[in-house]
Each structure stands twice: as C-alpha cells, then as structure tokens.
Amino acid sequence: MECDLDTSIPDWLIEHPETTGVFSELGLDVSCGGKSLEYVALQKGLEPEDVLAKLRRAVESDTSSNNAGSSS
DSSP: OOOOTTSBHHHHHHHOGGGHHHHHHHTOOTTSTTOBHHHHHHHTTOOHHHHHHHHHHHHHHHHHHHHHTOOO
C-alpha cells in the first residue's frame, strides 16, 4: 500500500510502524478515527506536504537501515 495524504494515520502506522515517532513529535493524534493525514495535519495547523515529507524520510531511513545490515 502506498501511503499518502489521503491515507489515515492508523493505516500509516500499520504499514509503516517506524513513523510512530514522527506522529508523536508533531503531536498528531494517532487515534484520529480514520481521518486522513492531510485532514489531521491541517487541524493541527501543520502543512500536510511537510508532514508527508517527514514521514517519507522516516520510512526511507528505516529501509536504508534495514538494507545496510544485509549483504549480497
């Protein structure tokens, strides 16, 4: 599943548990009743695209960390 601004925060957490820290850092309600990332960010006064970029960096960072330990 490709997570984006229309994805609910619970779905983000299911697909990418490594984003939990970003949600905590930004003070976003992870039990938002299935509201979209964009909606919750706007309600918190945050720029949705900035929040999305932070989440994607967290996912990429976790993917890089996992790949760094594997050898081919």
